[in-house]
Amino acid sequence: MDAGTASGRRGDRRAVFAGGIGNFIEWYDYGVYASLSPVISSLFFPNESAVASTLSTFAVFGVGFIVRPLGGLFFGQLGDRRGRRTALGLSLIMVSLSTLGMGLLPVFAHAGLVAPLLLLVFRLIQGFSAGGEFTGSATMMVENAPAGRRGRVGSWQQFSVVTGTLAGVLIVTAITNFGSAELLSAWGWRIPFLIALPLGAVGFYIRFRMEDTPHFQALAQAGEVAERPTTEAVKTQRGAMVMAFFYTALPNIGFYTFLTYTPTFLRNQGGLSLGDAYIVNVIGMATYAVLTLVVGRASDRIGRRPVLIFHAVAFFVSAIPIYLLMSSGSFWVAIVAQLPAMLIMACYSGPGTAGLTELFPTRLRFSGMALPYNLSSALFGGTAPFVATALIAWLGTPLAPAFWAMLAAIPTVIVYLRMRETAFTGLRDR
Numbered sequence: 001m002d003a004g005t006a007s008g009r010r011g012d013r014r015a016v017f018a019g020g021i022g023n024f025i026e027w028y029d030y031g032v033y034a035s036l037s038p039v040i041s042s043l044f045f046p047n048e049s050a051v052a053s054t055l056s057t058f059a060v061f062g063v064g065f066i067v068r069p070l071g072g073l074f075f076g077q078l079g080d081r082r083g084r085r086t087a088l089g090l091s092l093i094m095v096s097l098s099t100l101g102m103g104l105l106p107v108f109a110h111a112g113l114v115a116p117l118l119l120l121v122f123r124l125i126q127g128f129s130a131g132g133e134f135t136g137s138a139t140m141m142v143e144n145a146p147a148g149r150r151g152r153v154g155s156w157q158q159f160s161v162v163t164g165t166l167a168g169v170l171i172v173t174a175i176t177n178f179g180s181a182e183l184l185s186a187w188g189w190r191i192p193f194l195i196a197l198p199l200g201a202v203g204f205y206i207r208f209r210m211e212d213t214p215h216f217q218a219l220a221q222a223g224e225v226a227e228r229p230t231t232e233a234v235k236t237q238r239g240a241m242v243m244a245f246f247y248t249a250l251p252n253i254g255f256y257t258f259l260t261y262t263p264t265f266l267r268n269q270g271g272l273s274l275g276d277a278y279i280v281n282v283i284g285m286a287t288y289a290v291l292t293l294v295v296g297r298a299s300d301r302i303g304r305r306p307v308l309i310f311h312a313v314a315f316f317v318s319a320i321p322i323y324l325l326m327s328s329g330s331f332w333v334a335i336v337a338q339l340p341a342m343l344i345m346a347c348y349s350g351p352g353t354a355g356l357t358e359l360f361p362t363r364l365r366f367s368g369m370a371l372p373y374n375l376s377s378a379l380f381g382g383t384a385p386f387v388a389t390a391l392i393a394w395l396g397t398p399l400a401p402a403f404w405a406m407l408a409a410i411p412t413v414i415v416y417l418r419m420r421e422t423a424f425t426g427l428r429d430r
Contacts, residue, residue, distance in 0.1 A: 060123055105122070272331060
């Protein structure tokens with residue numbers, strides 16, 4: 001019997017909330033930063049060239065991803081040796097304080113080069129903490145899920161990512177539409193970042209009261225916790241780690257282009273106002289969040305592999321038409337184009353967390369998953385907005401981001417075809 005069954009549905013819900021709150025805050029910041037990129041560009045990277053300012057802003061966005069593998073190594077070791085709760089508590093403190101710090105920064109006009117340098121420092125801290133947050137929350141949720149419900153429970157982890165991003169975009173949208181451009185540039189941009197402090201305090205309290213997962217507790221009681229989990233994972237889980245790296249390659253590109261980069265794309269390539277671009281993005285993300293939960297449940301019945309394979313194939317086939325429609329200049333066409341894009345993305349986010357977590361045994365799950373996932377996020381996710389902006393400028397076509405996504409779809413679909421179906425078996429503990 002799956003050890004997670006003993007936790008019951010009450011523990012199930014506690015794990016979802018405790019795991020999801022940190023993801024919510026982490027990706028809330030990403031949503032705020034990406035949505036405010038036009039404002040951040042002008043305040044921290046003033047330049048006569050709009051393209052140069054945008055590239056600088058997204059370069060700092062991407063730098064945070066460079067340190068995510070280091071964070072993955074640190075938090076993976078901590079989580080597999082000392083428990084999931086300890087690692088997740090520390091990561092939440094770091095991300096909350098660094099997000100708060102960004103809201104208190106001076107701008108270039110007041111501090112010169114110090115302003116973008118401090119912005120860079122806080123993005124590095126956020127990136128380091130994110131290295132443990134995603135994989136740690138995934139581990140906590142799935143290890144607490146009863147047999148036959150891991151896809152459903154795991155989909156809430158992705159739901160927290162999307163709703164955190166959505167919350168960031170909604171707050172920026174509200175300030176933009178109900179305030180003014182002058183208010184946003186003067187001090188309104190600080191508000192979304194400052195909200196991270198009370199959110200973090202609530203999240204830390206919840207995590208502090210949460211017990212560790214039944215799987216990890218059983219391993220600890222048996223005296224079989226790994227002393228050097230990362231080293232052991234590299235020696236014994238190399239195949240699974242390579243699979244995990246490409247497993248998330250296409251989803252990372254899709255998430256950071258179809259979601260966080262969308263307002264910038266619609267404004268620069270579609271000619272929409274910033275307010276309209278935010279509205280399109282909000283509708284898309286709300287749709288994505290709901291579909292994620294629906295598809296996660298479905299994957300418990302039909303399996304992870306068929307849904308994931310559909311995700312990669314459909315992404316490859318539809319990337320160019322979707323970007324073509326989104327660059328048409330029409331508000332309504334952009335909204336319609338978002339809907340199939342969100343369904344395709346949900347076919348990863350629904351089963352993705354459970355499927356990725358099920359690749360590894362409990363003894364090495366946090367470490368084995370953290371390193372390849374964060375390397376993939378750094379290479380494919382953090383660079384996505386920068387690569388999209390650069391490719392459009394280089395190739396002279398708004399379809400350029402689709403080419404990059406289609407290229408990443410090839411190794412990703414190969415991994416999905418080769419992976420074993422894990423939806424109908426228990427989690428491996430050793």
